[in-house]
Amino acid sequence: MIPALGSGWLTLLYKELLRFWKVSFQTILAPVLTALLYLLIFSHVLESRISVFDGRVAYTAFLIPGLVMMSVLQNAFANSSSSLIQSKITGNLIFVLLPPLSPLDMFAAYVLGAMIRGIVVGLGVFLVTAAFAPLSLSHPLWVLAFALMGSAILGTLGLIAGITADKFDQLAAFQNFLIMPLTFLSGVFYSIHSLPPFWQALSHFNPFFYMIDGFRYGFFGLSDIAPETSLIVVGIFCFGLTALTLLLLKRGYKLRH
Amino acid sequence: MTPAVEIVNVARRFGPVQALAGVDLTVEAGEFFGLLGPNGAGKTTLISILAGLTHADAGVARVLGHDVVEDYRNARRLLGVVPQELVFDPFFTVRETLEIQSGYFGLRDNDDWIDEILHHLDLTARANANMRALSGGMKRRVLIGQALVHKPPVIVLDEPTAGVDVELRQSLWGFIRKLNGDGHTIILTTHYLEEAEALCGRIAMLKAGKVVALDTKRNLLSTFAGLTVRLTADLLPETWRSRVVREQDGTYLLSLASYAELERLLAALREAGAIIAELSLQEADLEQVFLRIMARHH
Numbered sequence: 001m002i003p004a005l006g007s008g009w010l011t012l013l014y015k016e017l018l019r020f021w022k023v024s025f026q027t028i029l030a031p032v033l034t035a036l037l038y039l040l041i042f043s044h045v046l047e048s049r050i051s052v053f054d055g056r057v058a059y060t061a062f063l064i065p066g067l068v069m070m071s072v073l074q075n076a077f078a079n080s081s082s083s084l085i086q087s088k089i090t091g092n093l094i095f096v097l098l099p100p101l102s103p104l105d106m107f108a109a110y111v112l113g114a115m116i117r118g119i120v121v122g123l124g125v126f127l128v129t130a131a132f133a134p135l136s137l138s139h140p141l142w143v144l145a146f147a148l149m150g151s152a153i154l155g156t157l158g159l160i161a162g163i164t165a166d167k168f169d170q171l172a173a174f175q176n177f178l179i180m181p182l183t184f185l186s187g188v189f190y191s192i193h194s195l196p197p198f199w200q201a202l203s204h205f206n207p208f209f210y211m212i213d214g215f216r217y218g219f220f221g222l223s224d225i226a227p228e229t230s231l232i233v234v235g236i237f238c239f240g241l242t243a244l245t246l247l248l249l250k251r252g253y254k255l256r257h
Numbered sequence: 258m259t260p261a262v263e264i265v266n267v268a269r270r271f272g273p274v275q276a277l278a279g280v281d282l283t284v285e286a287g288e289f290f291g292l293l294g295p296n297g298a299g300k301t302t303l304i305s306i307l308a309g310l311t312h313a314d315a316g317v318a319r320v321l322g323h324d325v326v327e328d329y330r331n332a333r334r335l336l337g338v339v340p341q342e343l344v345f346d347p348f349f350t351v352r353e354t355l356e357i358q359s360g361y362f363g364l365r366d367n368d369d370w371i372d373e374i375l376h377h378l379d380l381t382a383r384a385n386a387n388m389r390a391l392s393g394g395m396k397r398r399v400l401i402g403q404a405l406v407h408k409p410p411v412i413v414l415d416e417p418t419a420g421v422d423v424e425l426r427q428s429l430w431g432f433i434r435k436l437n438g439d440g441h442t443i444i445l446t447t448h449y450l451e452e453a454e455a456l457c458g459r460i461a462m463l464k465a466g467k468v469v470a471l472d473t474k475r476n477l478l479s480t481f482a483g484l485t486v487r488l489t490a491d492l493l494p495e496t497w498r499s500r501v502v503r504e505q506d507g508t509y510l511l512s513l514a515s516y517a518e519l520e521r522l523l524a525a526l527r528e529a530g531a532i533i534a535e536l537s538l539q540e541a542d543l544e545q546v547f548l549r550i551m552a553r554h555h
Contacts, residue, residue: 014360099361100331
């Protein structure tokens with residue numbers, strides 16, 4: 001029996017979880033393997049060449065939280081965006097639009113589903129990479145806070161992309177021209193202190209940088225900027241995107257014609 | 258008594274196309290109501306507005322008194338819609354599809370009703386099959402099951418039997434008739450006019466976004482249809498020539514408005530001393546009514 005606790009949104013969440021669980025090779029194992037390959041290649045090539053946090057952290061250890069967070073973010077985005085665009089294009093979104101689900105119900109279910117997928121993949125990446133370098137978990141609550149906020153933001157961005165896109169290639173453009181560059185230029189593979197001043201300054205306009213940097217602080221107690229600042233920036237970003245998405249859902253933008 | 262569905266002056270335009278141009282319609286609770294019209298008449302737009310899938314530019318739609326915009330939660334709880342498009346979620350089995358749809362309406366422990374739906378739709382044996390593995394007709398039946406899973410008092414069926422074979426169509430109508438007998442209001446759109454004629458008590462006909470006819474089936478048939486008479490006789494009085502639709506070798510096909518007119522024809526034949534070799538009657542069906550009404554509003 002499915003968990004229908006007197007309200008429809010829990011079932012929509014259950015459906016979202018079941019959807020990615022049924023294809024877990026593609027949705028969980030594949031991204032874990034990708035992250036592992038990144039680690040093996042980058043750590044092999046760069047371990048002895050890059051010094052981070054003035055040599056207080058080994059490069060491989062530095063890389064692992066970045067890869068974990070990158071996987072959390074990318075998979076959270078992929079879950080809500082692909083679920084919605086597939087439902088829109090195949091027409092089965094009607095099954096979600098006909099029941100008495102409110103905009104908040106839909107938002108909560110899609111975003112929580114995305115968060116859970118992101119965090120499950122992140123945990124998987126952490127488990128398979130943790131053995132490659134000594135890792136401490138100095139501030140686990142910071143880790144949890146940034147993982148939750150980061151996955152919520154990307155789940156929400158995925159929802160926005162799914163709502164606004166009419167075709168798969170529009171969604172791919174959103175992913176390739178926005179999400180990927182922002183992720184790769186956020187400090188997953190490097191500390192922004194190793195960048196020239198211009199690029200360092202530019203990095204501060206990338207919200208993904210705050211998610212990665214804050215998340216990494218939870219492991220090492222070290223970060224490029226204060227974690228409180230990162231949390232505030234990430235919180236504002238999360239709030240703004242949530243408000244925008246709820247507005248789109250309330251208006252039925254590109255969902256109810 | 259609160260009407261099952263009220264549509265008040267509903268209008269909707271899509272770019273240059275006026276899909277609905279001020280439609281007024283009331284369907285009483287317990288009716289089996291037909292919504293007919295050619296392609297592009299606005300039937301699906303009207304249903305979409307009722308279901309909250311499309312916004313109206315003007316007007317109000319209510320389901321059992323609940324506004325579909327202002328009070329959408331209650332309106333949607335009371336409405337079950339079988340969409341025209343053959344859509345499905347390829348990730349799930351038939352039973353999962355029905356359970357999930359039930360859960361969206363906040364229903365738990367709905368397995369008994371789901372089993373009954375599966376039985377009536379002849380899907381029990383395929384309950385654990387993935388949706389992708391079903392034939393078109395089976396997918397259509399799952400769509401019907403999804404619309405019924407929360408036992409809505411008002412059920413809208415938008416072309417529900419397209420692609421369903423004759424035998425299953427009969428069993429499906431038996432099930433829908435039973436639901437109607439149990440008090441559910443049924444609104445049906447179909448291109449099979451004989452289905453509408455057999456099932457519906459009242460019928461609305463839409464054309465170019467307007468209601469061009471709205472009456473009981475009986476009144477529509479008597480008002481618009483009349484009789485077709487096939488007469489083989491040695492002569493036909495001149496005054497009746499205008500009613501001849503076709504003539505061949507002394508056999509006339511006449512279109513009459515009513516049985517009263519048939520009486521007058523027989524009296525005229527008797528008076529003229531005509532010898533009748535053969536006479537047969539054909540009552541007009543809904544299809545003829547439909548074609549006449551559509552032609553009148555060309």
